[in-house]
Amino acid sequence: MKRILAVFAVIMGLVMGPVMAQEAPDVGEGPGLFINLTTDDTWAAAKAISFGHQKALENGYRVAIWLNVRGVYLADEKRPSHIHGLMAQSGTSIQDMLQAFIADGGTVLMCQACSAAAGLTIDDYIDGVEMGNWPTIEAWLFDPEVQTLSW
Numbered sequence: 001m002k003r004i005l006a007v008f009a010v011i012m013g014l015v016m017g018p019v020m021a022q023e024a025p026d027v028g029e030g031p032g033l034f035i036n037l038t039t040d041d042t043w044a045a046a047k048a049i050s051f052g053h054q055k056a057l058e059n060g061y062r063v064a065i066w067l068n069v070r071g072v073y074l075a076d077e078k079r080p081s082h083i084h085g086l087m088a089q090s091g092t093s094i095q096d097m098l099q100a101f102i103a104d105g106g107t108v109l110m111c112q113a114c115s116a117a118a119g120l121t122i123d124d125y126i127d128g129v130e131m132g133n134w135p136t137i138e139a140w141l142f143d144p145e146v147q148t149l150s151w
Helices: 001-020 043-060 069-075 084-088 094-103 110-116 134-141
Strands: 032-037 062-067 107-110 148-149
Touching: 032 043, 032 134, 043 062, 043 069, 043 094, 062 069, 062 094, 069 094, 069 107, 069 110, 084 094, 107 110, 107 134, 110 134, 134 148
Parallel strands: 032 062, 032 148, 062 107
Antiparallel strands: none
């Protein structure tokens, strides 16, 4: 049994070593907002992106939007989107909203596993999105100055 545990420990060290050795990226300093966006419903997405952009980013907070689960479809440049309700008058798509958010300094992170499950790669996404990884998500999620909001 000890030999099995020793072999397991060596294998885990080889597999997890590179992951654990990665340094956390610099995600900035000061108060921030991490938006967990799990839906491809464009009404909810428009509210989340608008809130992150107009209420937080434009008021000096650092903001990341993590697109995961079905949310990864929102940044697919080949997938058309629309906006419901009062925001429809502007004719702006979800992709337009995400690109404006990125242009103003916001961060859009894609879930790697969800992207793979959806059959999407970084090449399928609009310009400016980043493929998330654990050190990046961890840096945002566990930063004591960052609040998390889910849609």
